[in-house]
Amino acid sequence: MGQGSSKLHPDEIEELQAISSFTPAQIKTLYNRFKHVDKDNSGSLTVDEMTAIPELAMNPLCLRIVEVFDSDKRGEVNFKQFVSALSVFSKGARREQKLSFAFKVYDVNGDGVISSSDLFIVLKLMVGSNLDDTQVQALVDQTILEADTIDKDGAISFKEFKRALFGADLENILTIEI
Template identity: 60%
Template sequence: MGSQQSALEPEELAELGKISTFSTEEINRLYRRFQFLDKENMGRIALEELHAIPELAVNPLAQRIHAVFDLDNRNEINFRQFVSVLSVFAKGAKREQKLNFAFRVYDVDGDGLLDTSDLTHIVKLMVGSNFSDDEIAKMVHQTILDADTLDHDGAISFAEFKRSMFNADIEAALTIQF
């Protein structure tokens, strides 16, 4: 799938349709957007170029989102990865997929648990300097108390995260019109 290619082959479209929740029309639109971002015609883009997607550029968690996108720690993605990763933001993505993505964004150290350190880092990214360290610590402590309902280990597991997000409209929060 070189960047010199002006359109995707039907086989490529079918394969990308299987690994994503996008329609053929959306995949073609994403391909044009990817080619626009791939200024050097290398068939890959730097993750920083995702800032050209307005919905991601304004997100205070953009760097954490980039870290989750960077599956192989190369700070760049090819078109297949681009489609696969952005699929979580598609209207047709399943709630479980969106919850898993959100959990991975919050799990800064990647240990499969949301602990005080992870949540403090995330809250600081979200609120900036609008709250004192004491206020942030209280928010984080209360969040863990409220969500740590299954094993009471002082951290939030994915199962606890899902339970705590039961009434949240995660679909609307993690959907981008492509």
């Protein structure tokens, strides 16, 4: 999509509008930013190129976010994947889309639930060396105890995740300006 080209074609913009909540002008802006980040001009962003984006690099969950962007697990993100994933962070994205993206960040092994090991990995990324493993595990255990309210299976399902984040202001927390 737009590979090797300095401009997107109108039909490409139309296709990207259909899978996102971006305007044509926003898609063009994203394309220019994508091309700037694509240092090797391959038409895809590698993990290294993605993690070099300053706004993403400062997030302790940077690598997890990149893994979620890489929907086909090929180790790179093409422009269509880039737009689709970033659409979750637009003002026009529905709350359910934002919740789904956040859930995928926490569901490290992709099995459809946030297990103790999933949550440990994500929390460890977030706290770094500020807490030792025992303290992180205590946070994990408490979080699962509080969130695992429906089926009490020792893991957090998407339904339980939504319930736990009921009052969270995701519309502002997970929104970026394009």
